[in-house]
Amino acid sequence: MPELVPHVADGGQVTHDVRLQHHFDDTEQQRSAVTLGMWVFLVTEVMLFGGMFTAYVLYRSLYPDAFAGASNPLDVGLGTINTAVLICSSLTMALAVHAAQVGKPAGRIMAWLGATMILGGAFLVTKMYEYAHKFHEGLVPGSAFTYAGPDARHAELFFSIYFAMTGTHAFHMIIGLGVLTWLVVLAQRRRFSPAYYTPVELGGLYWHFVDIAWIFLFPLLYLIGRH
DSSP: OOOEEEEEETTEEEEEETTSOTTOSSHHHHHHHHHHHHHHHHHHHHHHHHHHHHHHHHHHHHSHHHHHHHTTTSOHHHHHHHHHHHHHHHHHHHHHHHHHHTTOOHHHHHHHHHHHHHHHHHHHHHHHHHHHHHHHHTOSSSTTOOOOSSOHHHHHHHHHHHHHHHHHHHHHHHHHHHHHHHHHHHHHTTOOBTTBOHHHHHHHHHHHHHHHHHHHHHIIIIITTOO
16 A cells, blocks of 8 residues: 555645655656666666776787686686576566566565575675686786686686676676665565555566676686687
């Protein structure tokens, strides 16, 4: 049910939905506007990742052997585990959105959001472990970079792009966990119903985008052209 509060207008008392911002005529117009805003935001995110993908493809075409060799130290097993984790998190996020849409109890919504957060956290822990291993091997670009192959300079370029792309993705994951935490708080306050579930829906769009970005990152960095 919408949250209604009384106010006085034209000499009489009427009610309005407190979730409706004053510059919108009704909740449907507001929902359409915020959904459009989210899609515009996601387009800018596609442009951000698209620029990095373009840089990777360009340099890989220039130095194919160096990039193929540099990808060998990447742990395909951990990358596969993280891919499976994110696919499962997309499922739990979709179930959270569905639970809000059909008016399931707040506890059900919170449970699916919580499961998504646990999976997202597991992804980040695995990625941090992988990063630590690269530090230990001396594969972090900089003065301490150590690479045994003949194309050390170009291998360092590969790892520069690798850390830029996966680091940006991990940062988006952290933001996503913050969004999910906010959604859990709203669900606990019984803010969602079949008439109002837009925040969960938009949070789901963001989370699915982050998952899809990894689906492209994983084969591009870990699988293609390995020796």
